[in-house]
Amino acid sequence: MAARGHVGTEAGTEAGSDVGGDAGRSAERMAAPWPIVHAGATTTATATDGARLEVVRTFPLPSGEVWSAVTEPERLGRWFAEVTGDLRVGGTWTATFDQGAASGVVAECRPESRIVTSWRWHHDPDDNGGAGPSRLTVSLEPVADGTRLALTHEGVTGNTTGQAAGWYAHLAGLAAHLRGPAGEGPDEADWDAEFARALAAVRDPGAAGAGTF
Secondary structure, three states: OOOOOOOOOOOOOOOOOOOOOOHHHHHHHHHOOOOEEEOOOEEOOOOEEOEEEEEEEEEOOOHHHHHHHHHOHHHHHHHOOEEEEOOOOOOEEEEEEOOEEEEEEEEEEEOOOEEEEEEEEOOOOOOOOOOOOEEEEEEEEEEOOEEEEEEEEEEEOOOHHHHHHHHHHHHHHHHHHHHOOOOOOOOHHHHHHHHHHHHHHHHOOOOOOOOOO
């Protein structure tokens, strides 16, 4: 099942919505930093001015397992979107969400380590404000307690806070997929709740309780 919503959606959610879960999931949230939006950053790959979004999460699994979940279309469909195409260097791909689609060209791919691709929303008629596609990088690093995943999206225009919260919610969905039974992924309510929490933290990172759930 493809993940609900898409990066940047705010419709149907209220910032600050509560989300349930056992003690293990609460501890995992506390260990997962909120997304960061760096306004006005420049991506050297595309010479595009825009925001740089960063989301980091650590998974208690070897890098090979995490790499499989973020690069194999069949597994991506369980927690992210329906992905078709070729995720090798020079390959093109399309990700179809419930509320939109994106596509890109893979610029770099180092198995179990790093994948870099351009990113263009299909609903953006003027190709990211005429500036060209943005750039998405996913890097994996073995650490003492598993694998650290760092996602960076550069040259982002439009609803940057919504897109940052969307990436956070998708990585929360990845966590649910990795810890759940084979074939299982997040449901719509979980995605919406994680999105709402992250959106509130991004909008007001200094607010009491932000990032401590």
